[in-house]
Amino acid sequence: MAEKVASLSEERLAYLEGLVSQARAAAAVFTQYTQEDVDRIVKPMVLAGLEQAQYLARLAVEETRLGVLEDKALKNMVATEFVYNYVKDKRTVGTIREFPERRLVEVAEPIGVVFSLLPITNPTSTVLFKCIMAIKTRNAMIFSPHPSAGRCCYEAVRIMYEAALKHGAPQGVFTCLESHNLEDNAYMMHHKDVGLIDATGGPGMVKAAYSSGKPALGVGPGNTPVYLEKTADLNMAVVDIITSKTFDNGTICASEQTVVIDDEIYDVVLRKFADLGSHVCNPKETELLGRTVIDPSTGFMQPLAVGQKATNIARMVGLKVAPKTKLLIAPIEGIGREHPLSVEKLFPVLAVYRAKSVDEALRVCVDVNRAGGLGHTAVIFSHNDDIIGKFAEVINAGRIIVNSPGSIGALGGIYNDMVPTFSFGCGTGGGNSTTDNVNVYNYLNIKRVARRTPAHMWFRIPDQIYFNLNAVENLRHFPSRSTIIITNPAMEQIGHVDVVRRHIPAQTLVHVSVIPDAEPEVKIVMQGVEALNFYQADQIIALGGGSVIDAAKIMRLKYESPEADLEELAAPFLDLRKRVVQYPTEKVRRARLIAISTTSGTGSEVTPFAVLTDKGRGRKVTLVDYSLSPDVAIVDPQFVMSMPKGLTADTGVDCLTHALEAGVSIYASAYTDSNAMQAIRMVFKYLPIAYEHPQDEEARSMMHNAACIAAIAFSNASVGVNHALAHAFGARFGVAHGRANALMLPHVIAYNASVPTKFMPSPNQRGYTAHKKYAMMADLLGLGGHTIDEKVKNLIVATEELLDRLAIPRSIAELGISKEEFEQAMPDLVKIAFDDPSGRSNPRMPLLSELVELFWSAYAGRGLAQATGTPEKKAEKQKVDEWLCV
Amino acid sequence: MVVCMTMTTSPVWHEIDGERVADSLQATREALNGDAGNVSLDFSSVRRIDPGALKAMEELASLADGKSVKIALRAVNGDVYRVLKLMRLASRFSFVA
Numbered sequence: 001m002a003e004k005v006a007s008l009s010e011e012r013l014a015y016l017e018g019l020v021s022q023a024r025a026a027a028a029v030f031t032q033y034t035q036e037d038v039d040r041i042v043k044p045m046v047l048a049g050l051e052q053a054q055y056l057a058r059l060a061v062e063e064t065r066l067g068v069l070e071d072k073a074l075k076n077m078v079a080t081e082f083v084y085n086y087v088k089d090k091r092t093v094g095t096i097r098e099f100p101e102r103r104l105v106e107v108a109e110p111i112g113v114v115f116s117l118l119p120i121t122n123p124t125s126t127v128l129f130k131c132i133m134a135i136k137t138r139n140a141m142i143f144s145p146h147p148s149a150g151r152c153c154y155e156a157v158r159i160m161y162e163a164a165l166k167h168g169a170p171q172g173v174f175t176c177l178e179s180h181n182l183e184d185n186a187y188m189m190h191h192k193d194v195g196l197i198d199a200t201g202g203p204g205m206v207k208a209a210y211s212s213g214k215p216a217l218g219v220g221p222g223n224t225p226v227y228l229e230k231t232a233d234l235n236m237a238v239v240d241i242i243t244s245k246t247f248d249n250g251t252i253c254a255s256e257q258t259v260v261i262d263d264e265i266y267d268v269v270l271r272k273f274a275d276l277g278s279h280v281c282n283p284k285e286t287e288l289l290g291r292t293v294i295d296p297s298t299g300f301m302q303p304l305a306v307g308q309k310a311t312n313i314a315r316m317v318g319l320k321v322a323p324k325t326k327l328l329i330a331p332i333e334g335i336g337r338e339h340p341l342s343v344e345k346l347f348p349v350l351a352v353y354r355a356k357s358v359d360e361a362l363r364v365c366v367d368v369n370r371a372g373g374l375g376h377t378a379v380i381f382s383h384n385d386d387i388i389g390k391f392a393e394v395i396n397a398g399r400i401i402v403n404s405p406g407s408i409g410a411l412g413g414i415y416n417d418m419v420p421t422f423s424f425g426c427g428t429g430g431g432n433s434t435t436d437n438v439n440v441y442n443y444l445n446i447k448r449v450a451r452r453t454p455a456h457m458w459f460r461i462p463d464q465i466y467f468n469l470n471a472v473e474n475l476r477h478f479p480s481r482s483t484i485i486i487t488n489p490a491m492e493q494i495g496h497v498d499v500v501r502r503h504i505p506a507q508t509l510v511h512v513s514v515i516p517d518a519e520p521e522v523k524i525v526m527q528g529v530e531a532l533n534f535y536q537a538d539q540i541i542a543l544g545g546g547s548v549i550d551a552a553k554i555m556r557l558k559y560e561s562p563e564a565d566l567e568e569l570a571a572p573f574l575d576l577r578k579r580v581v582q583y584p585t586e587k588v589r590r591a592r593l594i595a596i597s598t599t600s601g602t603g604s605e606v607t608p609f610a611v612l613t614d615k616g617r618g619r620k621v622t623l624v625d626y627s628l629s630p631d632v633a634i635v636d637p638q639f640v641m642s643m644p645k646g647l648t649a650d651t652g653v654d655c656l657t658h659a660l661e662a663g664v665s666i667y668a669s670a671y672t673d674s675n676a677m678q679a680i681r682m683v684f685k686y687l688p689i690a691y692e693h694p695q696d697e698e699a700r701s702m703m704h705n706a707a708c709i710a711a712i713a714f715s716n717a718s719v720g721v722n723h724a725l726a727h728a729f730g731a732r733f734g735v736a737h738g739r740a741n742a743l744m745l746p747h748v749i750a751y752n753a754s755v756p757t758k759f760m761p762s763p764n765q766r767g768y769t770a771h772k773k774y775a776m777m778a779d780l781l782g783l784g785g786h787t788i789d790e791k792v793k794n795l796i797v798a799t800e801e802l803l804d805r806l807a808i809p810r811s812i813a814e815l816g817i818s819k820e821e822f823e824q825a826m827p828d829l830v831k832i833a834f835d836d837p838s839g840r841s842n843p844r845m846p847l848l849s850e851l852v853e854l855f856w857s858a859y860a861g862r863g864l865a866q867a868t869g870t871p872e873k874k875a876e877k878q879k880v881d882e883w884l885c886v
Numbered sequence: 887m888v889v890c891m892t893m894t895t896s897p898v899w900h901e902i903d904g905e906r907v908a909d910s911l912q913a914t915r916e917a918l919n920g921d922a923g924n925v926s927l928d929f930s931s932v933r934r935i936d937p938g939a940l941k942a943m944e945e946l947a948s949l950a951d952g953k954s955v956k957i958a959l960r961a962v963n964g965d966v967y968r969v970l971k972l973m974r975l976a977s978r979f980s981f982v983a
Binding site: 026029032170171 | 968
């Protein structure tokens with residue numbers, strides 16, 4: 001940049017700075033205009049352009065000596081009338097588009113000052129088009145015409161500027177470099193106040209624009225292949241091609257360059273071209289033409305030929321052609337440097353190629369496309385949709401024009417519904433940033449105003465839940481031809497299986513499948529599936545604790561969808577609604593799943609979760625999907641009356657943890673809260689009784705119901721970091737799940753109730769509420785306390801007292817795990833806990849360091865201390881509470 | 887170096903006519919050319935500014951710089967403020983509600 005500036009005189013610098021300063025002021029003022037202001041200016045500009053279409057065309061032809069006056073006039077009209085027709089109702093100021101269902105609004109922001117390079121081939125039409133774009137988008141534009149088209153461009157800018165100014169546009173909105181050189185352009189391209197370079201010009205200019213480091217809209221060079229396929233309407237195709245290729249003497253870069261014709265129609269097509277005024281060259285003429293109009297040293301077209309009439313070119317080459325020849329047709333036999341006419345030719349010379357097959361035709365079209373025309377335009381004439389589709393797949397072009405002329409078709413709005421333009425984006429293939437037909441939206445910064453969208457929530461539970469003593473009798477309501485009872489040995493021994501059998505309708509064939517009382521393994525599940533297939537079961541009754549019910553859920557999944565890949569279905573996910581894997585929806589057969597829980601903790605009878613042990617790989621696999629949920633849950637306390645004390649305590653605390661975690665989860669809702677709160681109340685009241693008086697029917701019944709109710713809550717709100725810690729710790733040290741949960745529980749309450757180091761993103765929550773929810777739970781339990789802090793503390797105390805009453809060890813150390821052993825396990829524990837999906841719904845985002853702290857707190861058994869803390873901690877907490885408006 | 891500050895205790899208030907912003911600013915310039923101290927300009931009736939007004943604002947800012955006088959703009963709306971910002975003029979004034 002410094003060198004470029006150095007070569008500019010002070011006077012020139014002042015001139016250029018003046019242009020930019022004027023444009024910058026205009027752009028700044030323009031930001032205040034409304035859509036109505038803008039539209040009021042655009043229309044008279046369009047009318048002025050239309051009025052002067054022929055005049056400007058004449059100026060362009062006279063100055064550039066390229067093209068056809070009539071065609072240029074037509075282009076000027078397209079650049080005004082057609083473009084206006086497209087933009088007139090488009091919103092380009094303020095809110096331009098709204099997506100109410102997505103709560104998204106797009107708002108237009110002008111770019112400011114646009115530096116616009118103009119081509120020699122379409123000078124005035126490009127000016128007219130760009131002036132309309134600039135005003136419609138409230139940008140100021142500084143034009144830099146091609147040196148050989150300066151006067152006509154300047155005049156076109158003047159006409160548009162005067163019309164715009166007269167109707168309220170800001171002064172200085174358009175300026176045009178009067179005479180200029182590459183240094184001027186370089187200076188402008190690097191100017192800090194230029195927001196966008198809009199380069200419609202030769203490849204060199206476009207490259208310079210993209211190299212400037214500024215955002216740029218550039219157009220790439222073209223080399224349009226045309227596939228004329230045998231099913232095409234040949235008369236239409238030939239006329240279209242001639243119309244397009246001779247339009248303005250072929251100066252539009254989207255015009256046809258090489259027509260690849262199916263062998264079967266080749267001779268007919270060439271005859272038709274000849275009949276309509278084209279000269280088909282013989283091999284010698286083709287060779288001569290190639291040598292003359294294409295520069296052998298560069299392989300590019302000779303500038304002298306650009307935009308010239310066919311007869312002039314024939315004269316230039318020394319060919320004898322009829323006086324009214326429109327087009328020179330040159331048969332070629334390949335693409336590339338050795339076939340010079342296979343490149344872009346912005347004049348009425350058209351290469352043709354005879355293809356022996358569709359595949360060959362497509363290959364040649366790809367070669368033409370890649371010989372200098374990547375990303376630009378391609379044309380196909382065909383009535384075979386498959387071939388059109390294939391062509392569109394293999395050709396890299398921003399515009400694939402079907403059964404219409406390339407050049408006029410690519411302009412848009414005439415032969416098709418593409419956006420009208422005078423600037424063809426060619427995508428990365430052409431070194432551009434867009435494949436668009438450049439239009440208003442390319443001259444705007446589009447701002448997205450994204451309003452908060454509440455996540456879609458749900459509350460899903462099994463179809464039917466039967467509860468209280470003798471609820472099992474309801475089995476008689478479920479007709480079945482063949483039922484399999486999945487259970488464990490203990491259930492058989494204590495007679496629970498017989499109880500269940502008694503209530504199954506007499507006509508049902510009943511089979512019992514006894515599985516080990518442990519988390520189900522793949523092998524066990526597959527054996528169960530075999531049994532289901534063998535007995536053609538239409539009903540499965542899972543009788544047991546979480547392991548048995550989980551096994552039955554997975555058995556049914558594999559029974560109904562044998563192709564289901566458990567490994568894949570267990571893939572991790574962040575949001576159930578957006579996860580990558582989908583559970584099978586096509587069921588081969590449907591078996592009713594009835595779950596009868598024999599413990600009061602996991603609530604597996606109503607949850608969509610199932611844990612599978614993959615012994616082969618030494619790991620657990622958690623499956624989650626509502627399709628896993630049982631259809632019917634039977635919550636009958638008679639099956640838990642004989643639960644041992646330890647199991648009563650462990651499963652009861654598991655139930656409490658479900659409720660507490662669901663209550664503060666980021667997915668908690670009023671629906672889940674009502675269940676979570678009720679379950680908490682029931683656990684605090686009845687768990688100690690059920691533990692101390694195992695035969696107390698009411699306490700057993702209430703705890704059994706509490707487990708189900710808590711499970712309903714966490715089935716819909718999920719759990720949290722307590723479970724993540726317990727899963728990792730329990731698996732590593734072989735500690736029962738409920739007990740592992742209990743060891744973490746007071747520490748996790750204290751942790752979640754304090755101010756998060758890192759908040760968990762949670763669109764459903766308004767602010768951080770975990771501490772308030774805990775306080776609400778304390779209130780529900782009547783624990784007293786005046787402040788949220790006090791209430792949380794009381795909840796922790798009450799929880800610790802409950803754990804003491806249940807004789808649950810209060811520290812990991814008490815389990816006999818040495819500090820060294822625990823320390824050694826810590827990296828794995830933290831890694832596993834962090835990866836556990838339970839943590840994703842925790843109100844606080846658990847940091848790795850915090851997981852370490854939580855594990856050590858649980859090891860030491862400290863709990864309350866963390867909530868109350870040192871005086872410093874207390875002061876800090878008070879400060880944060882004030883901030884949280886507690 | 888001694889910097890002479892205008893020690894006027896209360897600034898001179900000028901109300902800018904929203905329909906004739908450039909002219910109003912011209913009047914302010916004339917007042918500044920006299921012995922006026924700090925100046926506050928009330929923009930509450932100014933909905934938008936045109937290139938002429940922008941030019942006048944630039945001149946006013948230069949004049950104020952030369953005289954070490956501070957100009958406060960009151961009740962400038964968002965559209966006008968954005969124009970001043972785009973023209974890098976905003977930093978040359980202070981803004982009051």
